[in-house]
Amino acid sequence: xxxxxxxxxTGSIPRTLFAFALPILMGNMLQSIxxxxxxxxxxxxxxxxxxxxxxxxxxxxFLLLGGVFGITMASTILIAQAVGAQRMDEAKRVVxxxxxFFMVLALLFTVGGVSFSRHVLGWMATPQDALPLAVAxxxxxxxxxxxxxxxxxxxxxxxxxxxxRTPFYFMLLAVVLDIALNPIFIFGLGPIPALGIAGSATATxxxxxxxxxxxxxxxxxxxxxxTLRRGDLGLLRIDWSIVWTLVLKGIPMGLQMxxxxxxxxxxxxxxxxxxxxxxxxxxxxxxxxxxxxxxxLAIGAAVSSMAAQNIGARLWDRVALTARYGVLFNFALxxxxxxxxxxxxxxxxxxxxxxxxxxVGIAEHINHIVxxxxxxxxxxxxxxxxxxxxxxxxxxxLVLAVAMLGVRVPLAFIAVDHWGADGVWWSFSISSVVAAxxxxxxxxxxxxxxxxxxxxAAGAD
Numbered sequence: 001x002x003x004x005x006x007x008x009x010t011g012s013i014p015r016t017l018f019a020f021a022l023p024i025l026m027g028n029m030l031q032s033i034x035x036x037x038x039x040x041x042x043x044x045x046x047x048x049x050x051x052x053x054x055x056x057x058x059x060x061x062f063l064l065l066g067g068v069f070g071i072t073m074a075s076t077i078l079i080a081q082a083v084g085a086q087r088m089d090e091a092k093r094v095v096x097x098x099x100x101f102f103m104v105l106a107l108l109f110t111v112g113g114v115s116f117s118r119h120v121l122g123w124m125a126t127p128q129d130a131l132p133l134a135v136a137x138x139x140x141x142x143x144x145x146x147x148x149x150x151x152x153x154x155x156x157x158x159x160x161x162x163x164x165r166t167p168f169y170f171m172l173l174a175v176v177l178d179i180a181l182n183p184i185f186i187f188g189l190g191p192i193p194a195l196g197i198a199g200s201a202t203a204t205x206x207x208x209x210x211x212x213x214x215x216x217x218x219x220x221x222x223x224x225x226x227t228l229r230r231g232d233l234g235l236l237r238i239d240w241s242i243v244w245t246l247v248l249k250g251i252p253m254g255l256q257m258x259x260x261x262x263x264x265x266x267x268x269x270x271x272x273x274x275x276x277x278x279x280x281x282x283x284x285x286x287x288x289x290x291x292x293x294x295x296x297l298a299i300g301a302a303v304s305s306m307a308a309q310n311i312g313a314r315l316w317d318r319v320a321l322t323a324r325y326g327v328l329f330n331f332a333l334x335x336x337x338x339x340x341x342x343x344x345x346x347x348x349x350x351x352x353x354x355x356x357x358x359x360v361g362i363a364e365h366i367n368h369i370v371x372x373x374x375x376x377x378x379x380x381x382x383x384x385x386x387x388x389x390x391x392x393x394x395x396x397x398l399v400l401a402v403a404m405l406g407v408r409v410p411l412a413f414i415a416v417d418h419w420g421a422d423g424v425w426w427s428f429s430i431s432s433v434v435a436a437x438x439x440x441x442x443x444x445x446x447x448x449x450x451x452x453x454x455x456x457a458a459g460a461d
Contacts, residue, residue, distance in 0.1 A: 008162050008306040009084055009313045013321045018329065021302035023168035024159070025333070028298050030168075030175040032290040037179050038200050039287050039352050041186055046133075048280040048359065050197050051352070053133035055283035056126045059264045060117075061141050068105055068149050070254025071098065072156045074246045077308045077389055078453055079160035079226070084312025088225055095157055095226050096235025097242040106149040113142035126268075127276050133197045140201035147208040154215055159305050161226055170215040177207035245454050252393040256384075256400050263404040270412055270424055278421060281362035284352040285370070288341055292371065295333030296378030299326050304385035311390055316449070323386040323443065330378040338371050362421075369425040373432035380432075380439035392448035399442065403435035 008016060035058075043051035075098035082091040117138040118131075126134050151174070155167035184192055185199030185206075195202055220227055228235055271282045303326040310318040341348050349363040380403070384396040408431035415423020442448070 007083075008080075008309040009315055009318065013318060014325045014329075017299075017302055017306055017322060017325050020162070020164050020306060021298050021329070023164040024301050025295060025298035027168045027171040028294040029291070030171050032287075032294060034175040034178050035290060036287050036352070038182055038203075039283070041182050042197060042200055043280070043284070043352050044354060046186070046197055048276050048354070048357065049127065049129040050133050051283050052127060052276055052279045053130040053197060054137055054200065055279070055286065056121060056130065056268060057134045057138040057141060059261065059268060060113075060120055060138065061145075065149075065152075065257060065261075068102060068109070068153075068254070069257040070250035070252065071102055071105065071246050072153050072250075073253045073304075073388065074250035074453070075102075075153075076156045076160035076305065077249075077391075078242070078245065079157055080162075080305050080308035080389070081312035081453060083161050084309030091161065092226060092228065092232060093235055093239055094242055096228055096232065096237070097239045098153070098157075098246065099228075100236050100238060101243055101246060102153050103146065103150065106146045110142050110145045113145065114139050117142065127272060127279065129276065130279075136196070136198045137201045140198050140205060144201065144205035144208050147205070147212050151208055151212045151215065154212075154219070157226055158219070158224070159301065160308070161224075162305070162309065163224075164302070164305075166215075166218070170211050170218070173214060174207045174211035177210055178203050181206055241454075249391060249393050249453055252397040253388060256397050259397070259400050259404050263409055266409050267412060267424065270416055271421075273416075274421055277357070277359045278362055280353065280357070281349075281359040281366060284349055284359065284363045285366045287352050288348055288367065289370075289374070292334065292337045292341065292374045293378070294337075296330050296374070296381045299329050299333070299378075300381040300385035302326070302385075303382055304389045307386045307389035319386065319389075323383060326382040326386070327379055330382050331375050334375040334378050338374060341367060341371060366425050369422065370428045373429035376436040377432035380435040383439045383443040387443060387446070387448040387451075390448050390451045391453040392446070392451035395442050395446060395448070396439065399435060399438040402438060403431045407431040407434050 008020060010016075039051060039054065042054050075094050078094045079091045082088070082094065118135050121131060121134045121138065151170075155171070158164075158166050181203035182200055185195050185202045186197070187199075188194030268279070268282075272279050303322050306322050307319045310316075310322065345364045345367055346360065349360050349367070353359050353363070380399065384399075388396060408427045411427035411430060412424045415427060417423075419426070
């Protein structure tokens with residue numbers, strides 16, 4: 001394994017983009033496989049109530065990830081722009097301040113999450129048979145947050161420097177450990193007691209801590225140019241100009257994650273009205289959707305780092321071509337899992353649900369309504385990644401808010417009274433069309449190219 005920064009400002013754009021995006025896509029696949037295997041253990045052996053519990057809990061955890069996602073994205077873009085401009089000292093200053101600021105926030109989320117898990121799950125109208133299970137699972141997941149977030153941050157910083165392979169290798173380690181430890185902690189083995197649903201979260205905790213320590217050891221042994229050594233420890237002191245940039249630019253990017261997460265929380269509030277069978281069907285469908293949206297997520301992350309380095313180097317023609325190839329790759333790669341699931345819908349759903357469960361038919365119906373819209377939503381994700389790389393972070397947030405909170409959620413709440421659960425599922429597809437249209441218009445006609453990351457530079461966003 002090599003742990004080095006790499007230039008994304010030279011060479012063939014489609015080849016470079018594909019080579020950079022592939023490890024990110026494979027890492028996303030690993031995460032989804034991990035989640036799916038865990039869901040199989042929980043759903044098949046602990047029942048639909050336990051699967052509903054983990055799904056409700058994971059939506060909340062995803063919401064909290066949004067609280068730090070924006071900060072990591074802002075620091076990643078700053079690092080990528082500095083690397084593109086060949087200013088490594090500036091990149092290390094960003095790493096130092098971001099590390100301190102980021103971990104303080106992660107610890108605050110952990111304390112608050114452990115304290116208020118039951119209240120949040122109760123507000124989500126989590127079914128009563130699933131509530132105690134969800135609380136037990138969520139509290140352990142909150143204890144894993146600092147290690148999980150530190151692991152996520154380091155990987156994001158490495159990608160900003162042009163290295164997407166090292167994060168993949170250590171994501172592989174984390175997933176293998178999590179998959180191997182899940183049955184051990186759920187059912188017990190030797191001196192390890194059976195922890196039930198909390199065991200699944202405990203496996204995540206252990207795997208994240210071990211993988212984080214291994215990653216840190218690796219990047220220091222390979223003398224990665226972003227590592228902070230004894231003479232660099234002063235960089236851990238807060239640089240308030242960088243903090244201001246992380247807050248100014250990071251909050252809107254983090255809010256995008258929070259908009260998506262809060263949308264899912266509100267959706268669960270509606271879906272849970274139909275009982276555990278429909279909630280379990282929705283949970284199983286979301287497991288499949290994780291695979292469907294993986295290419296768009298990977299390409300969006302790749303074009304963001306690649307565009308940021310080229311913006312730092314002032315190579316705007318390469319930025320435009322990066323966006324173009326990103327959209328093309330999104331359609332090609334997202335279409336594959338959509339087609340596969342349409343052709344084998346019942347078999348795919350049956351992996352996550354007990355044989356003969358009524359939830360299987362419900363989930364199959366959900367997928368028929370929703371799946372076709374994912375390539376369209378991928379357009380908005382890819383183009384958002386490009387414009388954010390320049391520092392334009394407000395308009396992508398507004399586009400997402402309009403599509404999710406202005407269209408998807410209200411439509412679901414209104415349509416459920418007229419078309420039942422089908423109104424909820426159709427709101428997914430309609431909002432994806434809206435998001436793709438609005439983001440495409442902004443990319444084509446907006447002034448995002450004039451935006452800047454650092455607040456000292458005049459920008460349009």
